[in-house]
Amino acid sequence: MSRPVLPSVDQVRQWLSEVPDPEIPVISLTDLGIIRDVAWDGDTLVVTVTPTYSGCPATSIINLDIEQALRDRGIEKLRLDRRLSPPWTTDWISAEGREKLRAYGIAPPVEGTAADGRLAARVERLASGSNLVIPCPRCGSSRTEMVSRFGSTPCKASWRCTECLEPFDYFKCI
Amino acid sequence: MAAALAPVVDKAALFEFLTRTGDNTLILGHRVSEWCGHSPVLEEDIALANTALDLIGQTQLWLGLAGEVEGKGRSADDLAYLRDAAEFRNVLLVERPNGDFGFTLMRQFLFDAWHFELLTALAGSKDPRVAEIAAKSLKEVAYHLERSADLVIRLGDGTPESRKRMQDALDELWSYTGELFIGDASDDVLAEAGVAPHPASLKDKWSVVVSRTLAEATLKVPTSSYVHKGGKRGVHTEHLGFILAEMQFLQRAYPGATW
Numbered sequence: 001m002s003r004p005v006l007p008s009v010d011q012v013r014q015w016l017s018e019v020p021d022p023e024i025p026v027i028s029l030t031d032l033g034i035i036r037d038v039a040w041d042g043d044t045l046v047v048t049v050t051p052t053y054s055g056c057p058a059t060s061i062i063n064l065d066i067e068q069a070l071r072d073r074g075i076e077k078l079r080l081d082r083r084l085s086p087p088w089t090t091d092w093i094s095a096e097g098r099e100k101l102r103a104y105g106i107a108p109p110v111e112g113t114a115a116d117g118r119l120a121a122r123v124e125r126l127a128s129g130s131n132l133v134i135p136c137p138r139c140g141s142s143r144t145e146m147v148s149r150f151g152s153t154p155c156k157a158s159w160r161c162t163e164c165l166e167p168f169d170y171f172k173c174i
Numbered sequence: 175m176a177a178a179l180a181p182v183v184d185k186a187a188l189f190e191f192l193t194r195t196g197d198n199t200l201i202l203g204h205r206v207s208e209w210c211g212h213s214p215v216l217e218e219d220i221a222l223a224n225t226a227l228d229l230i231g232q233t234q235l236w237l238g239l240a241g242e243v244e245g246k247g248r249s250a251d252d253l254a255y256l257r258d259a260a261e262f263r264n265v266l267l268v269e270r271p272n273g274d275f276g277f278t279l280m281r282q283f284l285f286d287a288w289h290f291e292l293l294t295a296l297a298g299s300k301d302p303r304v305a306e307i308a309a310k311s312l313k314e315v316a317y318h319l320e321r322s323a324d325l326v327i328r329l330g331d332g333t334p335e336s337r338k339r340m341q342d343a344l345d346e347l348w349s350y351t352g353e354l355f356i357g358d359a360s361d362d363v364l365a366e367a368g369v370a371p372h373p374a375s376l377k378d379k380w381s382v383v384v385s386r387t388l389a390e391a392t393l394k395v396p397t398s399s400y401v402h403k404g405g406k407r408g409v410h411t412e413h414l415g416f417i418l419a420e421m422q423f424l425q426r427a428y429p430g431a432t433w
Contacts, residue, residue: 054310055231079202084235085306087313115317147319149219158217174313 026104033092044077053154109173136161180301187360196236197264203229228314255425266405267350280343283322294372330391352401
């Protein structure tokens with residue numbers, strides 16, 4: 001019996017780019033930047049995944065979805081590793097992923113706005129109302145305001161547009 | 175791989191530290207989750223539930239590592255659900271009942287300000303397993319701190335009613351903050367090995383953030399220096415038992431239940 005040829009790492013990444021995020025199905029796991037490594041360990045495929053938020057309930061669903069997708073493609077020996085370091089950052093969301101988020105109605109993360117817990121930055125922000133401009137994903141207006149620091153999932157905050165009056169989710173920068 | 179690089183420290187001291195850290199996030203996470211469905215407005219309900227979720231997620235990492243270090247095959251779930259009150263190592267602050275919304279936010283702020291300094295120090299731990307959990311948690315906790323500080327300022331510097339409630343909350347909680355900074359022999363061991371900061375070393379930075387935020391909130395820092403303590407060595411208030419009775423109900427009623 002001949003040894004089956006193992007699919008290439010690029011092929012596996014391609015398959016994973018078709019697996020949707022369970023909470024935000026318009027973007028894929030690779031768009032989200034949580035697939036940190038794909039490698040063969042002998043004849044076992046090792047996929048290394050990093051969690052977005054430590055308590056995100058989607059984490060276990062994501063692992064199930066990865067396993068399902070790869071089993072469907074004929075992968076028999078599979079191991080999922082968790083990697084915490086370096087911690088996930090929204091900088092890893094692909095340009096394509098950001099565009100898909102915007103088209104779906106979720107404002108993508110604005111770089112350089114991550115919370116750092118520093119009092120000075122916070123006091124300044126409070127004094128000036130907000131130094132954060134999040135364009136409305138629907139009408140593009142920059143006249144938007146935060147409703148709540150949290151939203152429908154751990155990774156999002158609630159905002160609204162004062163121009164088109166639509167509420168929207170903002171993908172928090174971390 | 176990571177474990178091989180960690181400095182060798184007394185296993186019992188490291189286990190003690192990890193359960194203290196994980197129990198703080200577990201018990202506070204549970205407390206905050208009690209607001210789910212009861213908050214004054216929907217947005218705050220969601221915010222509190224998400225904060226609780228972050229804390230429970232961090233608990234899985236801390237208690238997961240605690241079980242690994244202990245080496246007796248106990249998982250994070252085993253440690254959360256199968257220990258009784260005297261084995262819990264959280265500070266008394268996090269088991270205080272929720273009170274009103276302002277009280278919950280004040281407790282959160284006093285804890286977040288400390289948690290942020292702790293994790294900042296732990297991100298530089300010589301034990302890479304500790305450092306990576308801290309770096310992960312720190313991003314979430316920076317966000318918690320900005321939110322709770324913001325609300326303490328808005329409610330403190332708000333209406334006479336909200337200001338009074340925030341001052342009452344601060345006066346009641348103040349004597350529970352001292353325990354955060356008291357160290358013991360196991361803290362000394364970890365501080366010496368560069369695994370964790372000595373609790374006392376966090377006091378000054380915490381005080382700066384707290385006093386500046388409270389000043390902004392027009393609240394008066396209490397002068398009392400009395401310290402309620404005991405949680406770190408398993409001597410708890412009666413509240414913890416009630417928390418566990420609810421949190422551990424399933425495992426107590428149906429031992430070993432899984433789904």
